[in-house]
Amino acid sequence: MAERTEQIFNQYRWLLFSIAYRMLGSRTEAEDIVQEAFLRWLEADEEAVQSPRAYLSTVVVRLCIDQQRSARAQREVYTGTWLPEPLLTEQQPELTETAALAESLSFAFLVMLENLGPLERAVFLLREAFEFEYAEIAEMTGKSEANCRQILHRAQQHLGQRRGRYDVSHEQQERITAQFLQASTSGDIDGFLQLLSDDIVFTADGGGKAKAGLKPVRGREKVARGTLSGLRILLPAIVSRIEMVNGQPAIIGYIDGRPYAVIVLDIVDEHIHAIYAILNPDKLRSLPHL
Missing domain, CATH: 1.20.140.160 (PhyR, sigma-like (SL) domain)
Incomplete structure (x- = not known):
């Protein structure tokens, strides 16, 4: 029974x-x-x-x-x-x-x-x-x-x-996510800016346990410069992979083989409308290590 x-x-x-x-x-x-x-x-x-x-x-x-x-x-x-x-x-x-x-x-x-x-x-x-x-x-x-x-x-x-959302194909999501990763890791500010919508919003969740802004950042210039400056500090130690997260391509950053951050992009009409960065280690525990 x-x-x-x-x-x-x-x-x-x-x-x-x-x-x-x-x-x-x-x-x-x-x-x-x-x-x-x-x-x-x-x-x-x-x-x-x-x-x-x-x-x-x-x-x-x-x-x-x-x-x-x-x-x-x-x-x-x-x-x-x-x-x-x-x-x-x-x-x-x-x-x-x-x-x-x-x-x-x-x-x-x-x-x-x-x-x-x-x-x-x-x-x-x-x-x-x-x-x-x-x-x-x-x-x-x-x-x-x-x-x-x-x-x-x-x-x-x-x-x-x-x-309201425009239909975004898996191929578009994959391509723009790869372009985002390339532009951010190479420090290509112009290429990065071209990917962002004018009303882009960057939201980070550190939960008080990882360094992250407490409020969302809005606007192309602020988001681009803030993201690239933050990555510049981490680049020597971070390894990035594109994985399927919540049904869409997303970026997982690893430090010493452990998940450090997950970056999820909300893409609308060929541009990134929102960036979500999850850094709270409690929310990354279930992710496998490299």
């Missing part, structure tokens, strides 16, 4: 993790939530669990809503700007197997979701990314179908134009 239970759980593991990670922006917390859901399932009345998928998804969603409420309070005292924990996806095609799932895993999308409250975020993701029916969402959230429709509408209005 225990073996059968574990087989069923493993069947839905990626779905549960996918929901939890998008809800929380943290691989570590998502894995903890999924494990807690499994433990609760083991303790549940077997006759009361008519659908393992529905039961497990409901537990994960409700745990994530509670966790997200707590996390939002914690981020009010977070040192600097909070960014999601980067997730390597080269060996995990399940996380990006549809266009909606791929979009909702991107760093820009996860950052955008921070503008939603926990319940709005849950309803929005369950409907838009995972395409659950309203009846299923109502069951998971404990709200009526009509209420879920209203919550989704509010979430869509709240996000508004933040969702």
Whole structure:
């Protein structure tokens, strides 16, 4: 019986993790939530669990809503700007197997979701990314179908134009990321500037545990000069690789074989619209060493 239970759980593991990670922006917390859901399932009345998928998804969603409420309070005292924990996806095609799932895993999308409250975020993701029916969402959230429709509408209005993005192919992302790496490591200020949009925003997350600016930097000149001056200090010690992070090419910098930073680019219409730099070592622990 225990073996059968574990087989069923493993069947839905990626779905549960996918929901939890998008809800929380943290691989570590998502894995903890999924494990807690499994433990609760083991303790549940077997006759009361008519659908393992529905039961497990409901537990994960409700745990994530509670966790997200707590996390939002914690981020009010977070040192600097909070960014999601980067997730390597080269060996995990399940996380990006549809266009909606791929979009909702991107760093820009996860950052955008921070503008939603926990319940709005849950309803929005369950409907838009995972395409659950309203009846299923109502069951998971404990709200009526009509209420879920209203919550989704509010979430869509709240996000508004933040969702607007031009389609960027994998080839474009790969090419521009490679150009960014080349220009930044060679100190090519003119080439670097050409890659950036006029309204470029550079956001770093050091979490008070790594040297990073506490506020986003805006504008081509400021971002270019600040990025290149920072890299100039690190270049003798850093080794960089382009890897698939959150479904898109990104740069991972290593010092002494350990991940030191992850750089994710948000590309719009052939230019870099935003740069996200994750330096908080707590968020890099799950990444493999060189």
